[in-house]
Amino acid sequence: MTNAHHATIVEEIATILANVQHPGDQFVMRVHAPKIAQKALPGQFVHIQVSPERPMRRPISIMLTNPEQGTVDLLIKAIGEGTERLRQRKVDEQLPMMGPIGHPFDLADPSKRYILIGGGVGIPPMIFVADHLQGQAETILFAGSEVPFPFALKPSTFLLPGIDSSVKMTIASLESRDIPCRLASKANMHGCFDGYVADLARSYLQALPQEERQRCVLLSCGPHPMLQSVAKLAHDLNIPAQLSLEEHMACAIGGCAGCVVETLEQGKRYYRRICVDGPVFDLNILPEFAA
């Protein structure tokens, strides 16, 4: 008897091709992991052994893949011992890496307009979604950060309703692919919205005609307070939302039930595993983000 999930996750020894350091303890790592690059979908993650001395793996969102080159890009912030060890790893070193793991974003309906809201190291899965949807469905990305964005930025030529013309900076790689994007920060960054990213998205959504707003779906990943603001936005404007969550993780294949979130489904409470039941969940089943 074979279940659909059998052999969906690959264990690969990935080789580090680049590890570029950015301000705020951020780093962008490109690895050669051809099997994972081939299979990954937006919202999925990899589970990395950061060093032999800290053998428990760390779950890291996938930012971008290149199936032809066999590469996977990751944006990581060193926040503890594990991610700090990963930050110090060098080009040509090898990393045991499991992936792709998890329930991806539901992007099946091309008639929708996907509003992507990412904060900090929650930005990477939003970039993967934007890349995936390019030419498939309308996509707009809003990104927030309190440390300098680890991307090349440039002024955007796209006009977005509800957003002041002084808020013009975008991620250059998205602009070149015709994906509209705006940035938010409370750290006084030139050309960025001075405030929270959920408020930036709210300005845009409130300026839309009702029938356009009704076609929107919010997809979001980021710190918990930001996700709460995104949830409030979804509730206030009655827009469906999918949130990508994180939690300490051990096995990442559904075996240990270590990484759970409480859900409320048909009136019953459950703890669902973020690794394989998520990391992407429909807002409607998450009581901690209820209206």
Add this chain to the structure above:
Amino acid sequence: MMTAPLFEPTSPDLSTTFAGLTLQTPLVLLSGCVGFGDEYTRIEGYSHAHVGAVILKGTTLEPRMGNKPHRVYETPSGMLNAIGLQNPGARYVIDEILPKLPHDQTQFWANANGSSLDEYAEVARIFDDSPVTAIEINISCPNVKEGGVHFGNDPCMAAKVVAAMRAATSKPLITKLSPNNADIAETARLCIEAGSDGLSVINTLVGMAIDIEQRTPVIGNISGGLSGPAVKPVALWKIHQTRAIAQKHNIPILGQGGLTTPKDAIEFALVGSQALGLGTGLFYDPLLCGKVLKGLRDYMVRHDIARYEDLVGMLQQP
């Protein structure tokens, strides 16, 4: 699906007998680490043919939600966990999960839990009429408020749990002993006399971790069970302490606690483990089983040992 033979016909015999059962290899995937038996098949290259048995997640009579997060945290050379026996209840496991497992590829064992003697006995009775080939008795879970380690730390109470379950099932019973116990050999003796057919040694040690920025315990349950290489020396010593009484009654030990390398597996075999439990090591490497089997085989060939069972307990006095 056909699985290729693991080894050449001339390879050492890695099968082992345990509590009257024949295991195709000595490796046993431990309860709480491998869900309800199917989860590791998500990994390309994982094969049930590598393991002698898979022990299902701890199961109670009624469903349990488990503890609030955080439930896991890495510590030096190990990890803490406090899952809190999240499970859908024994009836659901039998009706919905067991029928879908490939019982022709490996054996599946239950792991029974309760907060009263009656509950332990009822769980045993329910699993008695199911395809599991053995039932592990968890009297050593440190992460629940009632039952668990509170039974396991009292040798007489531990034996009462075994006796209650013995009366409820004819399947082999394997008692999982706590290292937090003052005299593990005495608990083992009482459990064997109460009808235990095998012993799992050891469950986790109780510990905690602290977040200095939040000034809170990291684990939602405050304390958790420590596993991984940090506990391996404790596990070896507890198996060594338990071995004499187990041997006297011809009762096998499922050795476990920080086994993460082929060398560890040989150490656990030498100290007297008729079967070898893998838990946290799978989190380090989901394809650990094949590597441990290869290491065992290479060692046995090098030392001219024909059968795994000949390796068990070969430890010499210094």
